[in-house]
Amino acid sequence: MKKNAFILMILLPWVTCNQSKGQAIIQKGNLTYDLRFAELAIQYLETKDSSLLQKIAELNSTDHIFNHAAKYNYDVPKNSKIDLVTFLLSPIQEKNKLLPEVKRNLEFAKEKIATIDLAQTECLKYLPDSFTYSGSLFFTFGYDIGVVYENNASLNLAYKSFVNYHNEIKYYAIHELHHAGFVALKKNYMPSLEITTYKEMAELIEYFTHLEGMATYAALDLRKKENALNNDKDYIALQDSSLMKGLVKEYVDVYIYFKKNPDRLLTKDDWEKLSIFSDTKRLWYRVGALMAQEIDRQSGRENLTALIAESSEKFINTYLTLSKSKF
Numbered sequence: 001m002k003k004n005a006f007i008l009m010i011l012l013p014w015v016t017c018n019q020s021k022g023q024a025i026i027q028k029g030n031l032t033y034d035l036r037f038a039e040l041a042i043q044y045l046e047t048k049d050s051s052l053l054q055k056i057a058e059l060n061s062t063d064h065i066f067n068h069a070a071k072y073n074y075d076v077p078k079n080s081k082i083d084l085v086t087f088l089l090s091p092i093q094e095k096n097k098l099l100p101e102v103k104r105n106l107e108f109a110k111e112k113i114a115t116i117d118l119a120q121t122e123c124l125k126y127l128p129d130s131f132t133y134s135g136s137l138f139f140t141f142g143y144d145i146g147v148v149y150e151n152n153a154s155l156n157l158a159y160k161s162f163v164n165y166h167n168e169i170k171y172y173a174i175h176e177l178h179h180a181g182f183v184a185l186k187k188n189y190m191p192s193l194e195i196t197t198y199k200e201m202a203e204l205i206e207y208f209t210h211l212e213g214m215a216t217y218a219a220l221d222l223r224k225k226e227n228a229l230n231n232d233k234d235y236i237a238l239q240d241s242s243l244m245k246g247l248v249k250e251y252v253d254v255y256i257y258f259k260k261n262p263d264r265l266l267t268k269d270d271w272e273k274l275s276i277f278s279d280t281k282r283l284w285y286r287v288g289a290l291m292a293q294e295i296d297r298q299s300g301r302e303n304l305t306a307l308i309a310e311s312s313e314k315f316i317n318t319y320l321t322l323s324k325s326k327f
Helices: 003-024 036-047 051-057 060-072 081-088 092-096 099-114 118-126 160-164 168-185 198-218 220-225 233-238 241-259 268-273 283-299 301-309 312-322
Strands: 025-028 031-034 136-140 146-149 152-156
Touching (some): 031 099, 036 051, 036 060, 051 081, 060 146, 060 152, 099 118, 118 168, 118 198, 118 301, 136 168, 152 168, 160 168, 168 220, 168 301, 198 220, 198 241, 198 283, 198 301, 198 312, 283 301
Antiparallel strands (some): 025 031, 146 152
16 A cells, blocks of 8 residues: 555544534634534434433533523533433434434524624624624524523524524524623623512513613614514514504513512512513513614614623613603
């Protein structure tokens, strides 16, 4: 065997491995698009090679999900990362049914988001000019639709919305990555749900209105350009001025209720009031985005983005001041 051919045979596995790794980790500036969790999950479901579970458990993306689950007490295994990964990819028979769509979603994420740096490019339009990303956007298989923990964000390519409408991945990539920038500007502060007073509840409402509102607003312009506003209920709501006026009134009524009684202790009924913010009427997302839009329109983008590093109470108060003649 010729020497060059022998060397090529030795190097070929290394080259192939690193080409694959390069496709799964795409660096854009200081931001990393990390697709390894999704890639390895697909391999595991196809081969049923249990050694791949350990590889997934050792990824930074798994550490990210594990920490998020612990902080917000998600109903998933929290004792070990290997238990978490096994849970997310079980039962195999059911997860296998999603493989064609998840493979498609993975290629979409690589080509239409990571390779062209779509998410970072769009997010930076809604962050201060001086801000730079330093974390990762992970593409995973399982867990919530997308989450943020400290300066990293993740997106679940197996989520039912993305299985049915893969184009939504790009807009939610913007949404989740904006969260990472927002949290970084808040110096990694995220409020605890272990609260007992009305004052703490008001602060929780302020923070998540600001967080979710800015992220929802960050994807609005691209959705408009691509005629995708009617593919998501939050953006359908934002187009209905009569509906939004009612939602703003409802938001303000509940917010002021907590704000005016800071020392009162929370009851079960008070916690039930929170459902309209995150679930049923999604006030954090819809009213928060309307607030961001109005501040942007009246005060300008620089002032809007500067508010991120301020207290979220100031974001709410800025909107209320600008709109006092309307509500």
